[in-house]
Amino acid sequence: MITAGVLALDKLLGGGIQPRGRVLVYGPSFHGKEVLVRRSAKANLEAGTPVVLLLTNSSAEDAIRHFDGMGVDARAKMADGLLWIVDVYSRSIGIEDEMPGVQYVDSAVDLNGISLALNKIQAKIIH
């Protein structure tokens, strides 16, 4: 089982998220969807489960800063091959930053580019 990052939610889900499961976090603005996703990422990183973060409305740099605020050394987790970031945001607004270990996709509508980036990361994780 994969933890959702919140104990009460794990209990409701019958122990957590099923391996290979897909969960849609759905809700109105400002209700904490991103907080939930980041908490799950944090809990899984601490348990040693690889996490892939796909960013469509913030940059890799923003995400790393958020993790720092939560007491997670994101750069260290990236160096350990645990945290993987696909940044679909930066290129689409003209930011050409190149952070090592981050996969950049040109635009959120470049769905095939997103598939390719995820495939690259999966290949690295299973090897």
Add this chain to the structure above:
Amino acid sequence: MSLLFGVAPLDEALEAEGGPILLRNEAGVEAVPFLVQAAACAIKHGHKVAYLTSDRPPARVRAMLAGAEDRAAVTILDAHSALSGIPDPDAVPIEDPTDWTEVQAVIEAHADKDTVLLIDSLSGLAMRAHAEPPEALLGALGKYRRAVVLYTDWGDQNDVGPFLAGFPSVVQLSGIQHRITTNQYFRLERVAGRSHESAPVLYRADEGMVRVYVPKIVITGPADAGKTTFVHAVSTRARSAERGGSTVAMDRGTIEREGLRVEIFGTPGQERFDPIITPILSQAVGLILVIDATDRDSVARAQDLLDRAWRSGLHAIVAANKQDLPNAMAHDDVLDLLVLPGDIESMPCQATDPGSATAVVDALIRKILATPEVTP
């Protein structure tokens, strides 16, 4: 003679024929590098390029084409900025990319017989449009020197299907998938309106360049399992390096099946050669694990190699060899000793018989190309 893609098998077949080319890729297979090369080839031969982008901002198109000699030769038709809300002053704007009438008008306005049109991508446009593309759009493409249209197939093209069927030439880009996409290949499906029989050509897209390569199948297994015999049985030409009856370097052979040329690599079985096996696996499309059905003790070693193949994501098949020997285990008994990960299958085999060994290779190639078994 002017090159179209700079990819020999495609250029040879498509050069003479002048109509629009549909480049259809499975989702998760790289296709954009073909467009980048087509742009570079056109510019190199003194032509102009019109690049219609719907899936990435114009700045990214310029970055991809940065290696081309004459960037002034490129006009970007911008169907992306209307989505992102960030206009690009140097691109030709398409104000409403969901409106085929406007898309077609912009395409027609830039058409001339010295310009190559590249569309990246029709699937992106179609996904957001409210109607199917008009038939007249195909006519507009014909007003260019050449048009290459990218379409990513997400398995939902029913409403675009009739439009796609109108392309006189079709190149299909596919992936060899086994949990992840491990290799990619293209096939010419249609040339000048006629269906075209062509063998799959494997390619890699390193740093945006398309490179074709000869796929490898790796034959591995414990020592004395019969790997060298296997390689020689299936190959038209084979070479080995032996010392005292054991293989100490690679056995190498070539085989041609269904027009596909494959190199066969046999690895040495001793554990001390393991470090050289990993890099070979990274260039392989599939793996055959040969085990000696007369030797129960070698199965543990076989299991280790099999697990490694599974982790690398390769298609694999087990050949339970030496079925002709009186003390060989029955195939079912071999299956009891071996844990086959995932969908890996096992076949009985007798490597001294070319027919038996070739059947194993054929089964693997069918798995790799996901083609159904043909019963004669």
